[in-house]
Amino acid sequence: MLDHPDRLLPADPNVRAVARRLLAEVEQLPIVSPHGHTDPRWYAENAPFPDPARLFVVPDHYVFRMLYSQGVPLEALGVPRRDGGATEQDGRAIWRLFAAHYHLFRGTPTRLWLDHAFATLFGLEERLGPDNADRHYDTIAEHLARDAFRPRALFERFNIEVIATTESPLDDLKWHAMIRDSGWSGRVITAYRPDPVVDPEFEGFRDNLAKLGEITGEDTLTYQGYLAAHRRRRAFFKSFGATSSDHGHPTAATFDLDPVEAEALFRRVTGNASVSAADAELFRGQMLTEMAAMSLDDGLVLQIHPGALRNHNGAVFARHGRDMGADVPTATEYVRALAPLLERFGNEKDLTVILFTLDETAYARELAPLAGHYPALRLGPAWWFHDSPEGMRRFREMTTETAGFYNTVGFNDDTRAFPSIPARHDVARRIDCGFLASLVCEHRLDEDEAVEVARALAYGLAKKAYRL
C-alpha cells in the first residue's frame, strides 16, 4: 500500500494514537506554499503535462542525481545537453530505466513523494519496479491526458490556497500577467529573486545590470540608480502578489558599509576589471542589508538561503548546465555573518528575515539562539537535502527548545516538482504531528495546545510570516 494512513507516524501505539488525532485536525487544511519553484507558465497556459517521464524523472534533480550516482548516464534519462547532443527522447525508455532503479530510493523522501503521487493521483496500488513499469507508465499517461489532470485542475484538487513562484528581476512576469488576465481564481504569486543582478559572480552579471537598466529606466551603472531599479522592480513584483524576496548566496555574510564605501564597492564590481572573490562576497552581503532596508519600506519578507556550493561537478556543468544535482552544502556560519544586518535592523518589529540552512549544526548552536532573541528573525523549515522525515525531526528537536514554535514559519515545499507538492506538505504535517504527539505523551504539552500548534505549523504560521 503506497499511501498507508499511518505512514510516518510514530510507531509507539500511544503516541501514534495522539498523532492520528492531531493529524485529523490538520490534514484537510489548505496548502499555503510561500516558497517554491513551479513554472508559472503551467498555470498560465494550463496545457496537459507531457508524458510520465517528463513529469517525474527528467526535470527532478532529486531523482536523476541518485540514478547518476549509481552509474546511469544523464543522457539516458533524457536530461538535455547544452551542446544539443543526443539524449534519450523516448519517455517509456526513460521510465523503464527509472523503474529498474527504483530500489535506490528506499529510505529516501523522494520515494515517499513519488509513492504518494502514484497512489493519490493515479490510483496505483503497487510499488513501482521493473515488472510493472509499463503498466504504471500507461496508467499515468492516460490520466495526464485528461482535463482533470491539467495544472489548474490539479492546483484545485491539491487544495492550494496560494502558491509563490520565484522570478528574476529581469523576468517580465508575462505568465503571471496571463494568469491574472485569465480570470482564473487560483492564487499564484511571484517572489523577488535578484541573484542574477546582485551576485557579481553570477553568469552575465554586467549584462544583467544593463538589462535591468533598460527595464526600469534607471541608470544601473550608478549605485543610487541601481538601488532605485531594485525598488521599482520590487514594486512591480508586488503588483503581481509578491510578499517576499529570496536570496541564494554561498554564505550568510552581511555587511553594512557606509555610503561612500558602498558606492566605491559598486564601482569595483561593475567596472571593467575582474571582480575579486572578496568584493563579490562583500557586495552580496551589502545587498542583503540594502534589501532589508527596502523591506522596511515596502513590506517584502526577506528570505536568506545560504550555504550551497553550486556546480561542484565541472564535467556535468559543462555538459548539462546548472541545477543538475551537483550542488553540495557547506558549513555555514551565521552569528558573525548576520551581525552587520542585525545590528542595523535586528530589532525592527516590522521586518521579517527568514533564515534557512543546509548546515544542521547551526540549528541549536546559532539559528535558534538568534531567532529566540531578535524580533526581526524567523527560522525557515528544514531545507532541500533536509526536507525529509529525519531532517524535519532534527529541525524540531534542535530548534524548538530555544526558539519555540512561534519563531518558525511553517512549511515550504521549495519544489519545481508539481505533483509532489501535496506529498511534501503531507510529510511535514505528519512529522510535526508525530513530534507534537511525543511532547504530549511525555507530558511536555497538553493535547489542546498541540492541536493549536499543529494548525499553526500546517497553515497559520506560513500565512502570517509571509504576510499572505
Place this chain on the structure above:
Amino acid sequence: MLDHPDRLLPADPNVRAVARRLLAEVEQLPIVSPHGHTDPRWYAENAPFPDPARLFVVPDHYVFRMLYSQGVPLEALGVPRRDGGATEQDGRAIWRLFAAHYHLFRGTPTRLWLDHAFATLFGLEERLGPDNADRHYDTIAEHLARDAFRPRALFERFNIEVIATTESPLDDLKWHAMIRDSGWSGRVITAYRPDPVVDPEFEGFRDNLAKLGEITGEDTLTYQGYLAAHRRRRAFFKSFGATSSDHGHPTAATFDLDPVEAEALFRRVTGNASVSAADAELFRGQMLTEMAAMSLDDGLVLQIHPGALRNHNGAVFARHGRDMGADVPTATEYVRALAPLLERFGNEKDLTVILFTLDETAYARELAPLAGHYPALRLGPAWWFHDSPEGMRRFREMTTETAGFYNTVGFNDDTRAFPSIPARHDVARRIDCGFLASLVCEHRLDEDEAVEVARALAYGLAKKAYRL
C-alpha cells in the same frame, strides 16, 4: 496537570516502567548544585522575594528573550535601563503581559521549569494564560509573603545539600561572611570566577587589576605579583568553601608560554597601548594554564565555559547592559585549543578540568574522545541553551559511548532563577533515567547497574568531581 508524575519519561510502556523504577531510586536524593549563579545576598538577608513578576520574569533572560523575540519591549517587562529610563514598575502588569504570551514557551524547558515551580511551590493546577493571570499572580504573591517562602526556607524545602554561587576575585564575599556568621546550617559556597581580572577585553580590566592589587597587597602590575594575587584570592575563596574556579572565555584556547614570553605578554596587556585581539586571546589562554598550575597546588577544580559570543545585539547592550539574552553560541574547537594545557597537565590525576560546550558538534567528535583518554579531564553537563530535555538526551547519546558515564560530572543547574532549581534537577534526573531505561530495555545495561549509574548521575558524581 502541570506536574505529571510521568513527565519526560519515555513513551514506550516497557521503557517507562523501567524509568519509573530508576526515578524512584533518585528523586528523593538531595540536590548538589556545584555551579550556579544565585545571589548569596538572598541566603544572607533571608528577605522575602518580591512580587511574582520580579521573581519569575524580570531577572530571567530565558523568559524575556523569548518575549522580546516576538516584539515585546524589554521595558514593558520591567527590565531596567542603563540610562534610568522608564520601565514598567507594576508587577501585575508585567505578569499579565507574560501570561498573554505564555504559549510562546510551548516545547521549551522554560515552560517545564515554570510549570513545575507553579505546581510544587504554589499548588497551581491550571496552565497559565491570559484568563487566569491575575489568579496566579495573587496566589504566588500570597505565598511569597509567608516565612516558608523566604530563601532559607525554600533552600531547605528544595533539599539542597550544597549550592555554589559565583563571585569575582574583586568581591569581598560579604554575603558569604554574613551567611557563615549567621549560624544557619545551609551550605552555600562560592566559586572563583576571575574573568574581570583575566580577560583583557573585560570592561574595566586595568582598573580591576588595580583593585585586585589593593585587595591583596600584591603588585599586580608585575606578572609574579599578579599571579600571587590570584593565589591569595583563591585561598580566600577557599576559606568560604570554594572548591572550583570557573572561566567564561570566547574560545577554549590555552597556551603555555615560557616565563619570559608570559611576562612580556603581561606587560603588553597591562600597558598603556590598546590590547590586540590576539594578545587578549593569548593572555586568556595562558591564564587557563596558570590556573591549572594553581589548581594542582590548592585543589580547586577548573571549569572552562567557552564559546559564547557576548552582547551580540548592540542596541540592547547600550540600553540594558550585559546578560540580556543576546549572547549567542559559536562553533568551538577543543582538540588543538586545549593541547597546550593538556600537554603540561593532562596526565595529572590530582587535577580536574571540567569542560563545557555550547557547540554540540564537539560532544562525539572532540570532547568525549579527549575525556575518554586524559586523566585530568571530565565533561560538564549539557549547558545553557542545551540544558533541556532534547539537549540532555543528545549529550548522553553523543558522549556515553566514548567517554562512559564516569567521565561526566552529574548535573549543574547554572541558574540565577532560584525557584527553577528543583525543576532543573528534576528534568535532568528524568532524562537520565529515561536514557538508562532505554539501555536496559535494549539489553545494553542491567537494571541493577542502571540504578547505580542513576544515583551517580543525580548525586555522587557531582560531589566527587567538585570535591564537595
Place this chain on the structure above:
Amino acid sequence: MLDHPDRLLPADPNVRAVARRLLAEVEQLPIVSPHGHTDPRWYAENAPFPDPARLFVVPDHYVFRMLYSQGVPLEALGVPRRDGGATEQDGRAIWRLFAAHYHLFRGTPTRLWLDHAFATLFGLEERLGPDNADRHYDTIAEHLARDAFRPRALFERFNIEVIATTESPLDDLKWHAMIRDSGWSGRVITAYRPDPVVDPEFEGFRDNLAKLGEITGEDTLTYQGYLAAHRRRRAFFKSFGATSSDHGHPTAATFDLDPVEAEALFRRVTGNASVSAADAELFRGQMLTEMAAMSLDDGLVLQIHPGALRNHNGAVFARHGRDMGADVPTATEYVRALAPLLERFGNEKDLTVILFTLDETAYARELAPLAGHYPALRLGPAWWFHDSPEGMRRFREMTTETAGFYNTVGFNDDTRAFPSIPARHDVARRIDCGFLASLVCEHRLDEDEAVEVARALAYGLAKKAYRL
C-alpha cells in the same frame, strides 16, 4: 545474561517484532571483513592466543584508554614502554585491575563486544566484576589453550568468508605468503596502506622511500620512479588478494597538480631541507589523486580515512608510542577538499572511492550529498569512535535520505581485537535491522524490501564495493 537475543533491537514491541524477523534473515550470513587490522601472523602460525589479559586488555586501545582516563597507569595494564621500563607482566593482575574497573564501560560498545565474546566463546553467563575476575580469567585461559580456540579455528567458527589485513608497502607479506603456502582454506587478504611512504610527516619517511626503492628496484628519488614503485607494490599486494588501498590522512585534502608542479613538489618533500606543513599536506593530497589514477588501472578500491589528529598526548607518545588511545578526531571538510580528485575522476564508473569520517557533522551536510551524486563515491560505515550503536543509528539517519542505502558499503569491523569481530558485525546487523524495522513500522519501506536491504547491508554491499 550477557548475550540477550533481543539486545540492541528497538524497545517498541511492534518494531522489535519486525526487527527480529529481519535479523533472522541475516544473522547466519558469513562475515565479510573488508577493512581491519588483525595480525596476519596469527593465521599464519596458528599459535594459541596468550592469556586473557594479553588477548582482551593489553592490545586494545579502546579498553586501556578508558582505564587510563580514570587514573589507571598504562604500565599497570601491561602496555609496553618504549624505554623497556617495567610494566605489569602478570596477566592475572592485569585482569583483576581490568575487572575492578569494568563498570567504566557501562553504556559503551566495548562492553557489548566484550560481553558478547565472553558469552559466545567461553560460555560465561555472569557480568565481569571484581568478585568473579579470577573465575572468568581461569575459564578463558582454559579455553584459549584448546585447539578449537586457535586463530584458524576461531576464524572458521566466526564464519568469516574473507578478511583483509592492512600492510605497508614496505612489508614483505611473509605471513600472507605463509598462509597461502599452508594450504589452509581461510581467505585472508592484504590491503595497501602506503602512509609511511606517502606522508612526508611520517616517522622515517625518507628512509622509507629508500627502502621502497630497494624492494622495487625503482629509483624512488625521482617522481616517476616513485610512482612506478607504487605500481609495482600494488601489483604485489594484489597477488596476495588485495582489492583496496587505504589512506589515513589528517584531512581529506586532494590536489591535482600538473606534472611539472608535482615533480617539483616531490623534490621538495624528498630533499634535504625540512618539509613545510603546507608541502606535506599538498603531497599527501596529490598522492590521493595519483592513487585514484592507479586504481583506474589496477582496480584497487581507494579508501580515505581522514580527520584523526594522532598522538595528541606527548607524554604518552614518548613513553608508549603510537596507537595508545591518544588519537582524537577533528572537524573535517570534504566538499572543497575532494574537489580536485573528483573533478578529475569523480564521474568514473570504474573507480570506487570509499569515504570515512570521524566528524559526524559531515554525514548529512557533505558526505551524503556527494555520494548521492558522484558515480565514483561510496560511504564507508560509521568509523572508530562512531562504531557503536548510537553512532551507527546516526549514520543511517543522517545519510540514508540523501545517499540511500546503495551508496554505502556495508560494515567494516576495522579492528585488531580478533575476538570482537563477530560481536562488531552482530552489533551492526542488529542496529541496521532495527533501523529498517522502524522504516517498516512507519510505512516508509515494505518488509520484503527491508529484507533485501538488510542482506545487502550485512553481506552483499561489502562484497560488491570491495570487489571481493
